[in-house]
Amino acid sequence: MQSCIEDCMNCHQVCLQTAMNYCLNTGGKHVEPEHFRLMMNCAEICQTSANFMLSNSRFHMRTCAVCAEICEACAADCRQIGGMDECVQACQNCAESCRQMASGTQH
Template identity: 50%
Template sequence: MAGTPSMDDCIRNCTDCHTICLETVAHCLTKGGAHAEAGHIRLLLDCVDICRTSADFMTRGSRFHHLTCGACAEICAACADDCDRMTDDSMMKRCAEMCRRCAESCRSMSSMAA
């Protein structure tokens, strides 16, 4: 299973999502107000960590990757919804789109048997 196009795509999506969410944290803290709300920042950081973890599990061929991918799909979907609340911000829109792409590929990977 390691090295299949869908897994490679998922690893890439997780890595890209990790980066964009980390950039978004910095953006939100600079912007302040609702963007810097503790719950929003915490969710972004949850997304950063689970994306990195899922990518790592898949890269090393862990038989438990379907578990981390399942959690990643849920957290990314929640993060996308949260980012969508701030409709007047292109960075938030970019983050939401990447989180949705990652959630979709992780959902697919989570259904694959180990």
């Protein structure tokens, strides 16, 4: 569980920093509402999933499942727009950890 918490916290940080620093400064497709909203949603669900695991919530498997889905969508969107390799990698790592946590194969 600890590695998943760390992946979620990292993804939260990277998505938030990328959105607020890189995307806002770059403009264009990087600040289109759908993309920017997805990045903010990704950062938020990562933080929420980490909090659910930290509190040993009985619902953490469900938040992790949603987190994996949103991280996968964010990674694909960032990859398609380009220039956000760190965000793509953080989202992919978090999605994999959360998918394992949601399936009960990671403890």
